[in-house]
Amino acid sequence: MMVDTIAINRDLNRFDGHGEIWLFGYGSLIWKCDFSFLERRPAHIRNWSRRFWQGSHDHRGTPEAPGRVATLIADPGARCGGMAYLITPEVFDHLDHREKNGYLRESVDIEFEDGAAHGLVYIANPANAAYLGEASAQDIARHILSAQGPSGLNLDYFRHLADALRVMGEKDPHIEAIERELRLIQSA
Incomplete structure (x- = not known):
């Protein structure tokens, strides 16, 4: 079920009055940067894990x-690598539309190799109607292979993310397990 969160995100008013805001990307925001930014840096956040548990309608x-598609789940002690962008508030019109299917802006501490900053991340939590929930790596791989939409094949989304994480030197056991299942299914 499609869930439009544009109005909710606009009403959150997080970081109002700030001229610049750090945004953490952990999914397509890593490899599909279709917005303006002032700076881009590899980063990570703690106590969150990336999962392919969100529906993309x-x-x-x-x-x-x-x-x-990817979302984050609370996971004490975990570390999730991604890309952080220093943006201006004007970019939120585009981002809120792009992330409208169940994603809400949340405050987060973003860690860099040489420091940290407080910023935002878009998370699709389990309460949103588009949430598909937990599944085995094999079931997720099968699902990814069968889906496509206006932005293209679900498999392309997954591969772009897996490749971007590899280039960054980021290990993600969830992504790696899905990749193994994809190889098994495609080689059968």
């Missing part, structure tokens, strides 16, 4: 057959 799937 508008980009990598359809309302009838949603794709699976």
Whole structure:
């Protein structure tokens, strides 16, 4: 089910009055940067793990057959690597539209190699109607192979993310498990 969170995000008013804000990307924001930014840096956040548990009814799937895309789950002690962008508030119109299917802006501490900053991240929590939830790596791989939407194949989304994480030197056991299952399914 498509869930439009644009109005909710606009009403959150987080970081109002700030001229610059750090935004943490852990999914397509790592490899598909279609917005202006002042600075871009590898970063990570703590106590969150990336999971392919969110439905995509508008980009990598359809309302009838949603794709699976990344979200974050609370995971004490975990570390999630990604890319941070220093942006201006004007960019939120575009980002809120791009991340409208269940994602809400949340405050987060972002860590860099040489320091830290407080910023924002878009998270699709389990309470949103587009949330698909936990599944085995094999089931997620099968789902990814079968889905496509207006933005293309779900498999392309997954591969772009996995490749970007490799280039960054980021290990993600969830992504690696899905990759193994994809190879097994495609070689059968």
